[in-house]
Amino acid sequence: MTAKPAPGRDRFRLPLWGQRGTAGASIPAQLTFENIVQTYGGLNVLDGVSLTVRPGELVCLLGHSGCGKTTLLRIAAGVEAPTSGRVLMDGLEVSGPSAFVEPERRGIGLMFQDYALFPHMTVLQNVKFGLKDLSAKEADIAARRALSRVGLEHYAEEFPHTLSGGEQQRVALARSIAPRPGVLLMDEPFSNLDRRMRDAIRDETVAILRETKATTIVVTHDPEEAMRIADRIVLMRSGTIIQEGSSEEIYRRPVNLFAARFFCDFNEIPGEVRNGLAHCPVGVFPAPGLSDGPAVVCVRPQGVRLKPAGLCLPGRVVSRRFLGEVDLVHIDVAGVERPLQARVHDPVGAKPGQDVGIEIDPKDVLVFAAADA
Numbered sequence: 315m316t317a318k319p320a321p322g323r324d325r326f327r328l329p330l331w332g333q334r335g336t337a338g339a340s341i342p343a344q345l346t347f348e349n350i351v352q353t354y355g356g357l358n359v360l361d362g363v364s365l366t367v368r369p370g371e372l373v374c375l376l377g378h379s380g381c382g383k384t385t386l387l388r389i390a391a392g393v394e395a396p397t398s399g400r401v402l403m404d405g406l407e408v409s410g411p412s413a414f415v416e417p418e419r420r421g422i423g424l425m426f427q428d429y430a431l432f433p434h435m436t437v438l439q440n441v442k443f444g445l446k447d448l449s450a451k452e453a454d455i456a457a458r459r460a461l462s463r464v465g466l467e468h469y470a471e472e473f474p475h476t477l478s479g480g481e482q483q484r485v486a487l488a489r490s491i492a493p494r495p496g497v498l499l500m501d502e503p504f505s506n507l508d509r510r511m512r513d514a515i516r517d518e519t520v521a522i523l524r525e526t527k528a529t530t531i532v533v534t535h536d537p538e539e540a541m542r543i544a545d546r547i548v549l550m551r552s553g554t555i556i557q558e559g560s561s562e563e564i565y566r567r568p569v570n571l572f573a574a575r576f577f578c579d580f581n582e583i584p585g586e587v588r589n590g591l592a593h594c595p596v597g598v599f600p601a602p603g604l605s606d607g608p609a610v611v612c613v614r615p616q617g618v619r620l621k622p623a624g625l626c627l628p629g630r631v632v633s634r635r636f637l638g639e640v641d642l643v644h645i646d647v648a649g650v651e652r653p654l655q656a657r658v659h660d661p662v663g664a665k666p667g668q669d670v671g672i673e674i675d676p677k678d679v680l681v682f683a684a685a686d687a
């Protein structure tokens with residue numbers, strides 16, 4: 315176990331990332347976590363996390379509350395030192411047994427959920443705050459350029475409390491990109507925005523990040539948000555990475571039931587695997603690679619189709635809700651404890667009490683060993 319860095323311990327100055335001049339595109343850095351362990355009160359909050367974020371890549375750290383996402387960001391930023399393991403930027407150790415680079419010398423930008431704007435400073439002063447290495451004139455130019463990039467140049471002399479939540483978010487973004495960080499770390503940056511404006515601001519933010527080219531890690535607990543913005547999603551659970559990949563890879567081929575449940579509200583039906591096939595009350599489905607034994611058959615609600623009664627698996631409609639683009643229909647099926655959920659475009663006039671036929675699209679079915687649950 316490595317001790318936390320003590321004052322006077324081997325530190326080195328890093329002109330490399332620390333001073334990138336005025337606003338404009340960043341020189342993206344590669345950020346590497348090597349076997350990071352972080353222990354609080356004898357508990358491993360991070361338990362051997364290894365991850366490389368490529369230059370210019372946008373990675374989303376996704377996981378439930380308390381799984382260690384923020385702790386990993388804090389370690390990357392240098393606000394905390396890991397109990398063991400190393401953090402490297404472009405291959406050079408910035409946290410670890412042989413070095414600890416101060417946060418302000420890492421060239422890492424931070425943006426928090428609450429934006430952390432200073433209320434007594436104008437918008438321009440807030441954005442200039444991180445530009446202390448520049449002359450007053452250079453800082454002014456860089457800050458105004460960052461503000462213009464987020465479309466808020468006209469708000470330079472306003473105070474934060476006079477701005478809407480979405481505008482404050484953009485000021486915080488301008489402040490974090492103004493020093494042209496090689497790496498940008500964002501902790502739940504959209505969670506304070508109401509749903510109506512979140513999608514637009516999220517897309518706008520991603521477009522700005524692409525333009526600035528900074529290597530970016532965004533922490534979120536919202537799978538839809540991660541799918542919407544990430545080049546790569548890193549799914550965490552209890553201080554470990556359980557899967558990483560593109561949103562499509564994780565959605566279509568989750569490594570276990572936990573990962574599957576994160577992205578879809580499945581119908582979960584107990585079944586039995588025999589000779590590579592899962593048998594359950596709604597059908598028989600391929601279960602490649604699974605040993606014989608109890609299983610959970612997971613059926614996506616959009617994979618359940620309604621047909622006229624008598625043609626296929628019989629069911630009886632329990633309820634139907636109009637959700638706009640689809641209807642959510644609950645259907646009782648013999649042998650299945652809870653009604654099946656179906657998200658259907660064509661509910662064939664389904665009314666509560668009506669008998670229907672059910673077809674299940676095998677591409678919307680995943681099977682896991684019951685022990686995995």
Ligand SMILES: Nc1ncnc2c1ncn2[C@@H]1O[C@H](COP(=O)(O)OP(=O)(O)OP(=O)(O)O)[C@@H](O)[C@H]1O
Pocket residue numbers: 354355359377378379380381382383384385386535
């Ligand atoms: N300084 C600390 N001292 C003790 N425990 C801590 C400290 N910082 C974090 N923890 C604990 O470590 C665990 C992980 O916290 P962390 O904030 O990294 O999780 P998270 O995934 O970011 O959660 P959230 O989405 O709620 O922010 C939590 O159980 C938290 O209580």
